[in-house]
Amino acid sequence: MVTIKHTRESIAELEKKLDQYKIAHHKLTAGLKEAVAESIQYKRERDELIEDVEKLRIALIKTQNLADELMDVQVKYIDLTQHIKLKAENNPNVSRYINLVLYIDDLEADTHEG
Template identity: 35%
Template sequence: MSKKIYSPWIQDPETKKFYKHEAKTHTGIVVRTQGGHCYINGSETTLTENLMKQRDQYKAERDTLIDDIAVLKANISRLERENRDLKHENKALRLQANTYFDEWQNEKLTSQVLRDQCKEYAQEASKNTTLTNHIRLKAEMNPGVSRYLDLVNYIDRLERD
């Protein structure tokens, strides 16, 4: 049994070396050569038959890869479309979020102004109450002074309205 591949079609030493290597690397296929014949898994085939089988296998793999490429191109197109839609949606959501943030800032500012006004009104009301109590106290302490009595009457009319 010879380990060399002899064939009238393969004369170049580099080509013989390539096919010898290819024959060894096939998984599950036992190749041996003897006197110009090639034995694959125990049955005799010619090198041409072997190469045709290998060619058919490569064609089948190529066709599968071409189909895979078509599927991958479709997936890429779909993902690009989804990405474009998501970018558009993201832009719209960002604009909406910015609008809500601006409204929140305006409301926050408005509420701060209102709180400040409430504090001022509370201080003024406190001053008015203090002044009113002071005038009433003066009217009680000086019942003969008409201006204090007139002020108390005026305050009572304001509080009724």
């Protein structure tokens, strides 16, 4: 069996290397902890952004639905006013149609002024 004898200098050198490894290990561990903390923070921010995008998507859908409803109302308004104006043209002696056309004209004038 071979016996290894260390000198004081070799033991001191080994202890110095061990201390260097411990310092390097602590630095790497600290860096890893920092990286993990950053990763967790980035994940939280990503999750918040995903939630914000989903909220915006829902708001966009609601806005589109409102725009579609507004378009439907506008089309119905145009159809109704054209129908009333046609009735007034075909029935010039009926005052209710004439009054409705005048009312429509007032509404549209107010809309264009405001």
